[in-house]
Amino acid sequence: THKIILDTDPGIDDAMAIFFAFQSPDIEVLGLTTVYGNVPVTMSARNARTLCDFAGQDIPVTQGVGMPWVGPESTYAHFVHGDDGFGNIGFPASDTPLDPRSSAQFIVDMARQHPGEITLVAIGPLGNLALALRLEPNLPKLVKGVAIMGGAAFVPGNVTPVAEANIWNDAHAAEIVFGADWDLTMFGLDVTNAVPFTPDFLDTLAEKNPKLGGFVKESAQFYMDFYSQNRDDRVCFFHDAMPLAWLIKPELFRLTRGHARVATDPLNRGQTMVAPEGTTASPLWLEAQQINVATDVDHDALRELYISTYGL
Numbered sequence: 001t002h003k004i005i006l007d008t009d010p011g012i013d014d015a016m017a018i019f020f021a022f023q024s025p026d027i028e029v030l031g032l033t034t035v036y037g038n039v040p041v042t043m044s045a046r047n048a049r050t051l052c053d054f055a056g057q058d059i060p061v062t063q064g065v066g067m068p069w070v071g072p073e074s075t076y077a078h079f080v081h082g083d084d085g086f087g088n089i090g091f092p093a094s095d096t097p098l099d100p101r102s103s104a105q106f107i108v109d110m111a112r113q114h115p116g117e118i119t120l121v122a123i124g125p126l127g128n129l130a131l132a133l134r135l136e137p138n139l140p141k142l143v144k145g146v147a148i149m150g151g152a153a154f155v156p157g158n159v160t161p162v163a164e165a166n167i168w169n170d171a172h173a174a175e176i177v178f179g180a181d182w183d184l185t186m187f188g189l190d191v192t193n194a195v196p197f198t199p200d201f202l203d204t205l206a207e208k209n210p211k212l213g214g215f216v217k218e219s220a221q222f223y224m225d226f227y228s229q230n231r232d233d234r235v236c237f238f239h240d241a242m243p244l245a246w247l248i249k250p251e252l253f254r255l256t257r258g259h260a261r262v263a264t265d266p267l268n269r270g271q272t273m274v275a276p277e278g279t280t281a282s283p284l285w286l287e288a289q290q291i292n293v294a295t296d297v298d299h300d301a302l303r304e305l306y307i308s309t310y311g312l
C-alpha cells in the first residue's frame with residue numbers, strides 16, 4: 001500500500017478524490033492537510049474534517065496556508081464548488097477539533113516519522129508543500145515522491161489561456177515545489193480535462209456506494225451545472241482523483257519527462273512550462289528540475305477503477 005498525505009481544498013472533486021483514497025485498499029491516508037483554494041482555508045479544513053467524520057475516518061486533519069506565497073488574498077471558486085464547497089447541499093459540518101499543527105508542520109513531522117515512505121499527493125494550491133520545504137530543507141530526501149493535480153503543460157489553462165487554477169492560485173509556491181529535488185509527477189489539464197464524466201457515472205457511483213457515492217452525486221450537480229454552461233452535453237471533470245488513480249494503477253497512464261518551470265510574472269502567472277528531454281538547448285532550462293508529466297490516460301479503465309473502488 002501507498003502511505004500518503006493528501007493536501008486538499010475541498011471542493012467537490014476533492015471530496016470525490018478523498019473518498020476514493022479512503023475506499024482504496026492500496027492507499028493508506030495518514031492525514032488530510034488543507035489549504036485555501038476553492039474555498040477559504042478555514043472552510044477547507046472544516047470541510048475536510050466533515051468528510052473524514054462522514055466516512056468514519058479517524059485521521060488527523062490540519063489547517064494550512066490561507067494566502068498565496070506572494071500577493072493579496074486569493075479569490076475563491078464558489079462559482080464552481082458552491083458557497084459551502086459542496087455544491088450548496090446544506091450538509092452539516094462536523095465539530096470534531098482539528099489537529100492543532102499547521103499543514104506544513106504535519107507534513108514535516110510525518111516525513112520524519114516515516115522516512116522514504118510517504119507520497120505527498122497535492123490536489124490544491126501548493127503553499128503547504130512550499131512551506132514544508134522551507135521548514136525542512138531535507139524534505140525531498142524524506143519523502144518517497146510527490147504527485148499533484150495541477151498545471152497545463154501542453155494544453156490551455158482553465159483560469160487564463162495558460163494557467164490552471166491550482167497553480168495560478170499560488171504560482172510562487174508552485175515554482176518552489178517544481179524546483180525541489182524530488183520525484184514529482186504532474187497530473188494537469190492535459191489528462192484531467194480529457195475525461196468528461198456524465199450523469200450516468202454519478203448514478204453508478206451512488207448505486208455502488210449509496211453513502212459516499214451518494215454524497216458525490218448530490219454535491220456534483222452544482223459542479224455539473226458549471227461545467228455544462230458552454231456545451232451541449234452535461235458533464236464534469238474529476239481532476240483531483242487522477243494522481244491517486246496513478247498510484248493505484250500506473251499502467252493506465254502515459255507520462256513524459258521534462259524540465260519544468262512555473263511562471264510567476266503577472267501576464268503568464270501560473271503557466272507550467274515543460275521542455276521534454278532533448279527539446280531545449282537553453283542552459284537556463286537544462287538546469288531546471290525534471291518532472292514527470294501525465295499526457296494520456298485510458299479513459300474506460302479509469303472510470304472502471306473509480307466505480308469498482310467505490311463499490312468495495
Ligand code: BDR
Pocket residue numbers: 011012013014038077080123124149158164165166239240
Ligand atoms: C483544480 O481546481 C479546483 O477547482 C479543483 O478542485 C481542482 O483541484 C482544477 O483546476
Ligand code: CA
Pocket residue numbers: 008009010011013014037038123124240
Ligand atoms: Ca482541489
